[in-house]
Amino acid sequence: MTHLTWGLQGKTVIVTGGAGAIGRAVCEGFAEAGARVAVVDLSQEACDRTAADLGEGHAGFAANLREVSRLPDLVARIESTLGLPTVLVNVAGIILRNPDLLAVTEAEWDAQHDVNLKALFFLCQAFAARLVATGTPGSIVNYSSQGWMSGGFGGSVVYNATKGAVTTMTRGMARSWAARGIRVNGVAPGLVETPMLVNADTTPEQVAALEASIPLGRLGQPADHVGATVFLASDMAAYMTGAMVNVSGGFLMY
Ligand SMILES: NC(=O)c1ccc[n+]([C@@H]2O[C@H](COP(=O)([O-])OP(=O)(O)OC[C@H]3O[C@@H](n4cnc5c(N)ncnc54)[C@H](O)[C@@H]3O)[C@@H](O)[C@H]2O)c1
Numbered sequence: 001m002t003h004l005t006w007g008l009q010g011k012t013v014i015v016t017g018g019a020g021a022i023g024r025a026v027c028e029g030f031a032e033a034g035a036r037v038a039v040v041d042l043s044q045e046a047c048d049r050t051a052a053d054l055g056e057g058h059a060g061f062a063a064n065l066r067e068v069s070r071l072p073d074l075v076a077r078i079e080s081t082l083g084l085p086t087v088l089v090n091v092a093g094i095i096l097r098n099p100d101l102l103a104v105t106e107a108e109w110d111a112q113h114d115v116n117l118k119a120l121f122f123l124c125q126a127f128a129a130r131l132v133a134t135g136t137p138g139s140i141v142n143y144s145s146q147g148w149m150s151g152g153f154g155g156s157v158v159y160n161a162t163k164g165a166v167t168t169m170t171r172g173m174a175r176s177w178a179a180r181g182i183r184v185n186g187v188a189p190g191l192v193e194t195p196m197l198v199n200a201d202t203t204p205e206q207v208a209a210l211e212a213s214i215p216l217g218r219l220g221q222p223a224d225h226v227g228a229t230v231f232l233a234s235d236m237a238a239y240m241t242g243a244m245v246n247v248s249g250g251f252l253m254y
Contacts, residue, residue, distance in 0.1 A: 007235030009034035012085040014078060017092030019046035021194035022222045026091055027054055029226035038078040065092055065119035072126040086138040087233045088127045090120045093143060095196055097155035109158055116162035124173060128182055137181030141232045142170045144188040146248050167244050174242035183241040185232040190248025192220040215250030
């Protein structure tokens with residue numbers, strides 16, 4: 001018996017936020033495993049560039065995921081170009097930091113919930129609907145954050161609420177769709193060196209303080225998330241569903 005088989009060769013994999021920092025690395029991982037990658041992000045140019053960099057057989061699909069009524073059409077466009085998608089990886093997310101809870105606006109609340117939670121739910125729905133209609137098994141990987149568990153840092157309270165909901169919903173979807181052969185798991189990054197966390201305003205002292213809080217002694221890199229994501233989507237995780245995998249260098253341990 002062969003144990004170590006990804007089972008991803010020739011499969012169509014959707015990666016949202018695929019032109020972003022972590023999303024792009026995740027796309028590369030699926031391409032390496034032999035999948036056809038549908039790169040979904042806001043800009044067609046960025047999607048096309050990422051898909052072209054992956055090599056032959058991949059394609060870019062621009063979409064504003066907040067427009068949830070258009071998500072079934074997005075899945076249909078991907079299916080007609082690359083074949084029925086059987087893996088969905090929801091990486092797209094936004095954070096709008098506001099350290100003063102008394103000043104959080106409805107627009108900030110809505111934008112983060114729309115992208116991180118509402119769009120994720122309705123894309124899972126559109127994706128799963130095609131699997132159910134065709135009797136095809138599949139898998140979903142949802143991106144949460146260490147903040148679902150820690151509550152996060154000042155300024156990210158609303159963002160972390162969305163990520164808590166993503167974790168809860170991952171478990172609910174896993175239960176709901178298990179009998180359909182659809183596994184649903186998640187990845188919770190810790191502190192990752194991307195513009196979402198470290199930007200021109202971040203001082204070396206702040207970076208050093210973040211690193212000191214991580215037992216493995218460094219910030220996460222986009223590439224650190226590829227193994228867990230591809231694994232969860234693959235046949236090697238065939239008996240895993242409802243898991244939220246902690247990829248934080250030991251920042252949190254659960
Ligand atoms: N960077 C971190 O420290 C960190 C920590 C924990 C969790 N995460 C999570 O990891 C995921 C990826 O983060 P990242 O650091 O790569 O961020 P990123 O900003 O580099 O990538 C996010 C991508 O999502 C896309 N996106 C945003 N809104 C969209 C919309 N409405 N429609 C389509 N695409 C949209 C963006 O264009 C971007 O390319 C996110 O879900 C984030 O919440 C990141």
